Amino acid sequence: MFVAYLLGIVSVLGFRAVVGKTALAHLAVRPLVVADTAGSADVIVVPGAGVTDLCTPNQNSVRRVLLAARLFRAGRAPVVLFAGGPPHGQSCSVAEVMAGLAREVGVPAERIQVETSSLSTRQNAEFSAPMLRALGARRLLIATDLLHMRRTTGAYAVLGFHTERASVPVEDGHRDDVEMLYWGLREYVALGYYRFRGWVGEQ
Secondary structure, three states: OHHHHHHHHHHHHHHHHHHHHOOHHHHHHHHHOOOOOOOOOOEEEEEOOOEOOOOOEOHHHHHHHHHHHHHHHOOOOOOEEEEOOOOOOOOOOHHHHHHHHHHHOOOOHHHEEEEOOOOOHHHHHHHHHHHHHHOOOOEEEEEEEHHHHHHHHHHHHOOOOEEEEEEEOOOOOOOOHHHHHHHHHHHHHHHHHHHHHOOOOOO
């Protein structure tokens, strides 16, 4: 039993070494990668990333909010919409928490909209669509993590929206190549399921 346990540790360490010292992870996630675009939009849409147990934004949420704030200050769109409901067991919605940080970093409160019920990327799009249409929005600037971009833009495209893209760089969104590979593989599964269900459209 001890030998098997030891071999397992060695295998894991070997795998981490291979992934960390080669281009394997980057090659594996490359089909998920789409380039950012430079166009303007009617609304910046920021899918919820997550919150901590203290109802503060987690690191991915912070990165998305800061990206959205930079885009807003650059004049890429006049309104920022955050989408995301309360995670399981939490009393706060991801959208409200991210909106609070956005206000702290200078996005005017009157320029912020929140959708506070969605619990998935698909729901982000479906639940925010009526709000976006009420604003007269046709072109959206999606601000999310690079590996999440294909699924997010596809979820809004299937609802009839045109999209521009601005991504949190893949290196900023993951601690190392092993974590990037893990989330990339999860994204392949999620994107494949969305395509199977007809929940994404092509841009």
